[in-house]
Every structure is written in C-alpha cells, then in structure tokens.
C-alpha cells in the first residue's frame with residue numbers, strides 16, 4: 001500500500017503557505033482514494049513549531065522536521081539535504097509538495113539521490129485498483145496526459161491552486177526532529193536578503209479572486225481619433241488598487257512596452273497570459289481591450305468564469321471563448337466600475 005509524505009517549507013515564524021496547504025489538501029483527499037494511505041508531514045524551516053501546531057489536526061501519523069537557522073532560507077544545498085534526510089526517515093512511497101519555484105528546483109535532485117522519480121506541474125492524483133496516476137498538461141496546456149510510474153519514491157509536485165486547500169484547526173503536535181548532516185560545502189551560499197517590488201508595484205497576485213487582463217486596445221486610437229495611454233494607465237491602476245485583482249496582459253501590449261513605448265509602467269513580460277506566457281489559476285477573469293485570439297486564450301484554460309470587454313462583436317471572445325462578452329468601450333466601463341468600487345456602499 002502507498003504511504004504519503006507531504007513536504008512543506010515553513011514561512012518565517014509562521015504556518016506553511018497556501019501552496020503547501022494545497023499539497024496537503026491533495027494528500028488528504030487522495031489518502032482515502034488510495035485505500036487509506038498513511039499520511040506523514042515533513043517540515044523544513046528555521047522554526048517549525050508554529051507550523052506543526054497549525055496543521056496538527058490534518059490526520060498525519062507523524063510530523064518530521066528538519067529545523068534550525070540553516071533551513072530558514074531557500075537554498076538548494078540545505079533544502080536538498082534537509083528533504084533527503086526527512087524522506088529517508090519517513091520512508092514513504094509518495095512524496096507530495098507544492099510546485100513552487102523552491103521545491104521545483106530542489107525535489108528532482110532529491111529524487112535522483114533516493115533512486116526515485118519526480119513529476120512536476122501535476123494537476124490531479126487518482127488511483128484505480130491500487131495504481132496511482134497523476135495528470136499533467138503538455139504543449140502549453142493544450143494536451144492533458146495521465147501518467148503512472150513504477151519507481152518509488154515518487155515525488156509529485158502539485159501545481160499551486162489546482163487542489164482544494166487544507167483547512168483545519170490548530171492543535172498540539174508532536175514533532176520528530178530529523179538530524180541533517182550538513183557538510184561545509186552546503187553552506188557556501190549565503191542569502192543576504194530578499195529584493196522584491198513594493199506591494200503597490202506587485203501586480204501578479206496568484207491568490208486573487210480575479211485575473212484582470214489588459215490588451216493592446218488600451219493603446220489604440222479611440223473614437224476621437226486620439227490615443228489615451230495616460231488615462232488607460234490611471235483607470236487600470238485604480239481598478240487594481242480597489243479590486244486587488246491580479247494583472248495579466250496580451251502579448252501585443254507587453255511587446256509594445258518592451259519596444260520602449262511606455263504604455264503601462266507596471267506591466268512586464270511576466271504579466272503575459274497565453275501560449276508563450278503564463279497559465280494562471282483564478283476563479284474569475286475579465287479581459288479588456290483584447291481580441292481573444294487562440295494563442296492568448298489558451299492561457300485562460302484554468303480560469304473558471306471568463307468575461308471580456310471588447311468593441312469588436314466578432315472578436316475571439318464572441319466565438320465561444322468567453323462566458324460573457326460586453327461589446328462596449330472599456331474606458332467607459334472601467335471608469336464606471338471604479339466609481340462603483342470606490343463608493344461608500346462597497347467600502
């Protein structure tokens with residue numbers, strides 16, 4: 001029978017983050033599917049007690065931890081040493097973790113050390129007659145495959161946002177500390193600090209309810225024969241502030257910015273959605289001034305409810321790509337939306 005270890009890095013002085021709770025949710029759900037597979041949790045971090053207490057009621061048979069100042073920062077050598085040690089002690093056949101940048105970098109290497117295999121970008125785990133399968137998408141989310149593997153341990157990196165997040169009460173937890181042999185060669189890299197955009201400049205918000213997507217139409221000549229880039233930027237900036245939506249873009253608009261035409265100062269190629277961009281997961285999406293062409297909308301695959309505002313009634317959105325298309329001027333619509341969001345009734 002399969003046994004499952006969920007690996008979770010702890011946030012500084014706090015519980016595991018949302019992606020780790022997604023992986024825990026997947027493991028809890030699938031434990032039953034896998035015939036009541038035993039669940040264990042492995043924590044890695046500077047201080048693991050708050051994290052252990054926060055997941056105490058998840059039903060894990062054991063909670064292992066590699067803890068201490070050496071593990072408080074993401075660093076390949078120490079992360080790999082810690083997870084290798086935890087996996088050896090836990091000795092489970094399946095190892096689940098969130099497919100974050102940190103674990104995606106580390107776990108394939110750990111799988112290699114343990115003679116196992118790793119699969120990334122997993123969106124579903126199922127079992128039939130005791131055989132475990134995982135789903136993942138290929139070719140920029142156009143084809144879905146179902147995979148099985150004979151090798152164990154099998155490291156499964158679950159795409160954040162694809163699983164029901166685990167929620168439960170905090171409680172008392174017993175943590176079994178795992179000793180990690182850390183040679184000096186693992187400590188050559190020193191993390192000096194973190195550089196990140198200020199909260200106001202951070203427009204990519206994976207946890208947002210809404211993905212707000214901007215297209216090249218914001219830069220086009222409008223009914224008065226003029227472009228209105230400054231007004232566009234202001235409308236979008238205010239909407240993002242009020243709604244806390246995540247900002248996406250079509251390739252055309254990102255490319256314009258890259259060519260030196262300042263369109264939206266807070267837009268970068270990281271915002272691009274589509275075949276050569278990102279495929280984010282959000283409950284809702286609103287596209288504005290964008291044509292809805294296939295290479296763009298393929299990036300909308302995991303958006304549950306899609307709406308679009310375009311002046312063109314024959315755009316791609318109208319041809320089955322959106323649930324609702326507003327054939328309207330996005331400048332006027334977003335000005336009204338901002339007004340409503342800012343009204344005291346919505347405060």
Ligand SMILES: Cc1cc2nc3c(=O)[nH]c(=O)nc-3n(C[C@H](O)[C@H](O)[C@H](O)COP(=O)(O)OP(=O)(O)OC[C@H]3O[C@@H](n4cnc5c(N)ncnc54)[C@H](O)[C@@H]3O)c2cc1C
Nearest residue numbers: 215216217250251252274275276277289291295296311330
């Ligand atoms: C190999 C390949 C990969 C690609 N990958 C991607 C990708 O990853 N992501 C991506 O986005 N594209 C991608 N593309 C490009 C894609 O095919 C389109 O060219 C691009 O998405 C078009 O961007 P757009 O809709 O913003 O601009 P446009 O096609 O110029 O559309 C602008 C729209 O704005 C509307 N509009 C103008 N003013 C207003 C207004 N006031 N109110 C409302 N609507 C208005 C217009 O009616 C028009 O429909 C790829 C193309 C190729 C060949």
